[in-house]
Amino acid sequence: NAGVTQTPKFQVLKTGQSMTLQCAQDMNHEYMSWYRQDPGMGLRLIHYSVGAGITDQGEVPNGYNVSRSTTEDFPLRLLSAAPSQTSVYFCASSTPGQTQYFGPGTRLLVL
C-alpha cells in the first residue's frame, strides 16, 4: 500500500516554464488537496477536490491549475512558473471526517 505518492521529489525550473506536479493515492480517498509550505508560513491550501470532477480554490490558487479526472490522481499544473512559486509542495488525501494523509513533498526551485 503506497499511500500518497508525489513526483518528482525535486525540480528546477526557469521563469516562464510550465510543469505538472503529480500526486496519486491508492486509498480510494474522495478528498485530495495541494498545499505549499514556505518558511515561517506553515502550509497554505492551493486547491482541493472533494471527488472526481470537482475542484475548488483554496487560500493561494493564483498561478496554479488542477483537475481531477480520476479518484486516484490530482495533478497540479504551473502554467508559467515564477520565482515566487519556489516552495515545497505537499499533496494530501482523506475520506470525509477522517485524517488527512500527506505525500512526501516536492521541492520546487524557480530561477
Next chain:
Amino acid sequence: AQTVTQSQPEMSVQEAETVTLSCTYDTSESDYYLFWYKQPPSRQMILVIRQEAYKQQNATENRFSVNFQKAAKSFSLKISDSQLGDAAMYFCAYRLTGNQFYFGTGTSLTVIP
C-alpha cells in the same frame, strides 16, 4: 476568514519532561476538527492527534494529549515524558466540514538530552 495562530515559534524541553505547545484559532463555524501534525527533518507530515469540536472530552494518544477549550478557541498539545524523537516542527490545523484545512505557522520543538 479562518485563522490558526501558534504564538511560540520555538520551544525546548528537557528529555523526560513535559512541554505544552499553544494554538488558538478563529472560526464562526460550530462543526469542525482540530489536528496536531509533526514534521521531522524528513519533511513528512505525521498526524499526532485529532479532536472533533463536538466532543467535550480531550483527546489523548499515549504521551500526547490536548487541552481543548472550545469557548476560548484554544487547542494546546501536551507532550509528556519527552523523547529525543519528539524533536520536530509541530503544526496545529483546523478543518471545516468540507476539505479545507488551515494550518498555523508551526512551533519548532527541541528536546535537550
